Amino acid sequence: MKSTSRHTKTVKHAVLFLGISMALSHTLLAEEASKDTTKPESFKHKMHTLKAIDTVGVRVHTGTFENTLTIGDKFLGNTQASNIRDITQADSSLEVGGGSQIASKLYIRGLEEQMLNVSVDGITQGGNAFHHQGSINLNPAIIKSITIQKGYASPESGPGALVGSMKVETKNAFDMLRGSKKKYGAILDLGAFSNFGLDGSAAVYGILGKDANSFLGKTGVMVYYSKQYMPYYRAGSTIYGRSDFVKPSDRNEKVQSSKNNSDNVVAKITTELNEANSLEFTYNFMTSNTITPFAANVFIPTENPLYNNDLFNNQGSFKYEYNTEKFKANWNTYYSQKKLFLYPLAGDDSDPSTVVSSSSPEAMEEAKDHDDEVRPLNIAVQTAGSDLVFTNTFGKNDSLFKYGLNYQLIYQSLRNDFRTDPHGHTVEEAAGFTNRGREYANIIGGFVSLDYHLLDSLSFQAGSRYDFYNYVDKFNQVHNTNNISPSVALVYTPIDPLDIKLSYAFSMRGAKPTDASLLYSVDANIDKNLKSEQAQNTELDINYQSDHFNLRGSLYYQTIHNFINSYFNTDPEDEHAFLKTNMPGYVEILGYEVAGKVMYGGFSASLGASQQFPFYKGVYGITDSFELGAFTGATLTLNLNYDIKDWGLSFGWLSRVVLTTGEFSAYNLYFNTTENYQKFGYDTHNLYINYTPPKHDNLTLRLAFTNIINRLYINPASPRKEVFANPKDSDEASYPIYEPGFNAKFSISYKI
Template identity: 85%
Template structure:
């Protein structure tokens, strides 16, 4: 590998050295997690009882785990995935508009992870310019992020980690209350710009007995945001920032969403329980065709309607020594994308048949789309606990089906510039994959102070692409870790994991074109992660550090360009070189009484073919400069008041030659940073604890900035065109959010 450029080398090496030698820690957001893990050792359970941010305990899994609890979400009035992840330096959300928001974990995109909501795997990707994680934070119970690699029971497709989201049920809503029913009404408004609100009703029927107790919850939320404005003040180098855009309404910032959740949870007895979940979500916005960037040569705006239906059924049998979990699910996501008629009002869409026919004359890259992405699957997990130290062995089976189809017209025969080798292909406009896998994992305490964690998955992928080519790929994913606890509160963990992911459907929007070719001999993607974690926690402080080396072989790049003179000639193929990533996370926290303060920093250093730096690549990642976070909190419990301050600073990278995976070339590259500062105030009257008032001031300094995790050198930005080929969307400027919550 070539050395890191001179102008960024010093600060990166110093901080990386601190990450290893000082063993500090990334602050975690587990402030409201109240569940105890059955296989947690007694001496580390004491740490988990501390109601703090940043405490890591030995959980019997070998991954670097982050927990985000509901208290943080409510205190910050989180309404987007960007709000959810803002306090962790290793997480970033790019895209600007909500429909385009993509989550990046350690610089890698959400498509590299196994993501599930209430056990429903969010498989498939409808459109590479849009995010695929749709969440409403109001009833989230917890979010668990596994970084670098995932535990074997996380399921197939977890190449570099996983994200697991659990929402609340009626029992959670009534926890700590003597009532059998209740309701919550939330109303909110924000100055930049819009309204939101939600309502939930819930209750528990029955009592302990033959039929047990059943909790029923119905939840609905609405958000309407006609636009938001960009900021005013500029941080650091101008980069892509255009001063004339200050405080302007941001193109594509409209968001109009609805979310409905229904849950039925039955506790038959102390051992048996089951839960049914149904979720329906809609999202409407008006954006450029590329929702996360503006391409000057493609000016038409598009109406985006996203509909998401999903449901799951979960059964659990739980005793002291044995647990069985069965989960089955189905999800259907539909995306309707139509260009607006430029002669009509900006909010008009092509609704008549004549307008739709005219719209179909657009170039293939800006044509109307009617996309459906469906996933279904079932997971069976068994857990046996044994020995005086509560060692565990887990094993189980997984099945997943991914089906993607294009409902409107599409190109079925090749264009002239399609390689002759593929001229006989006929595009079916649909793809599907079956994934069958199994796993086993062991958590065994060799000594009181030494634990071995080992496991492996086996997965078989059967993928039939739009040209009716069959891709059968399979491999094993072993992992091992040693956790050494020399004294109470100190854990030292060294881990290694090898993960595989077979070929499967990815970007459904490319189903329309036969020119987006597919290599007939796709191979499995492979990732390796070697990591050192050192954690120390005390009554009033905790420290943690992580240093890791990761590589990814056979990355399947859907947008590799085989003909630089034709920007539409894509080839889905395994990249010939392998990607290497060095990274660290460093943070610490102190807390005393109602006061707490934390600092954190993290960064990733990507390499490809020995060259430092990789330009943004859909379905892979978007790397930024070092990220620093600072969080201050002060609770005055007697008054029912809490104050929070959160700062996030992303440093500008040096200017260097980075590798463009689309065109297989080096090009000049720099990522411009930003800083954002937020203030949160929450008030619950001590004598009326069913009422809560919340006030948030976000982006207080009113920064005009672009998140560096938004695509800069995206797929149409041919190096010969320079930086004007695409322009990322601005993030929101200063915003005041107010909400009132009333509980019955």
């Protein structure tokens, strides 16, 4: 076992390397976004005050945060992205763990998605139904762009953006018809993949009205439907590095929890009433069915019942925008309802087709008395809110002043029977509590921000949020928390292609509902004096961009105080005796990102690397913690692309390598102790081929080969030491699920 001091030296060497290497940052995907998010001609007059976020090949000095990554629809289409893992695979600072699709969680710089403010079409994805499952459910085929802010978020991102934000925008009718003279159209996509399943989608769209000055304005209508059916996938066969963390018998086996059967419907109505006013209504319905272990991303060999998971998600938003040359107003109102049904199953665990429901009245009553994870659950998470944002543009350099208000309601409840009175082994503080099986929070906030150009070569950014959280927990305890979240940054441009930015941000997040699955348990106690969580991020960003060469990167130091841990264990003899409380120590994270790209003609090549070094109570390394993070070894990415435009052909190659960490003594936040820890790495390599006949550009054929070397691996961002892996047990007490092996994907797309 390596000592803590030895790992501290490793951290220092990494920092020294960064200082010598210069430049630091995230993978460059935004060129697709800059090409593919153009609005139709009727909207172009409204775009002149907007500024590019992170475009490649174009100098970036826009007053936006350099920690911002934008992923465009061209990349998603060319790679046949079908899930959150495919979407984020080209950026070294993003990782998706979990194995099965329903369990997939996004980690940004090692921190879990629950630490972010995530929105889809302005709908904040607040709350969390089940800690073993991810909360970001996306269909990449309809996505226009994804904007990710790492480390900290701009004030207008809304409440809850403790360490960053993720904003997803889907396409509307104008996006579907861009570049076309038609007023209507349709598109059909059909695909199949060898490991294993089918998917397809269809959309119809059209534009009503002649121009923005007609009676009802110019209106775009779109309806979209997609289907994916995966009865299973198989694990790989070849092993990266050491082989003692996987069982040879598992090679090329069907992964038990890999079934996915999902449907997605999106409807959008977009209206430009006149040159200044526009409206948009969005409705989205998504459903997903899977069969997994109760711990959807972890196998527990000693007690491993299968569960049927039915997830239903309804959400809608209404947006109004007023836009003139110097002033802009946006009003967004939304509602989201997520329902999750978990039913225990009985049968042959190795063959999901044999399982049958064990949710008989007798079994359900016995489960109620036992009050643990062998019982059915009917969970509902509802979110509603409204955001009002104003933007003033002033000065010859188009400086920006933004301000606005936010409101959000999060309501979580159990809709099946549950135990209300404490067990005899409940911690003493729980005596007399009655579990209501529901929680809610009201969040009220506001913000101001300024992006001011002091000189042509110097820009000053400053802003702050104020948020008040009113949280009423399942025991009817009231938690009122509030704080401010200020940030400041300087962007210096000594020469035209070079930007240097130094920034500091303090972020606050109050106490709120988190894991709704814990509502059933009276043993999961809640501290009556919860304090707000606080994060600080100090970051240096360097960005050099020329016509044929880009280099950029980040070096950052981050702290998280008062982390609210819902799974802190108060009794090592009872793995279910949780306490939701602020952790006494604070988390420190030192990290870096570096990426470079060369471009010539139709060829481009990019190389990226990143790593995070976490500390808690002065101890290097933190074992995986739900709602906090999962840290891995250094990550390297290589992305090669070659376009032959005259032939309509494009080729892409994407490699991702995650290095194995050394063995060290890491801190376990569940049991307040240190334990031996190691994360095994992996490597995957993908090839993409796309063909659009020059004379028939309404037809596109796509072919993808992923995990070409058929790697058998466990994503290190999946929990290796999760809450049920008590230190008194061996490492085999639980282990994460294998990722997919080799997969050949083919799709055909036809536009009318």
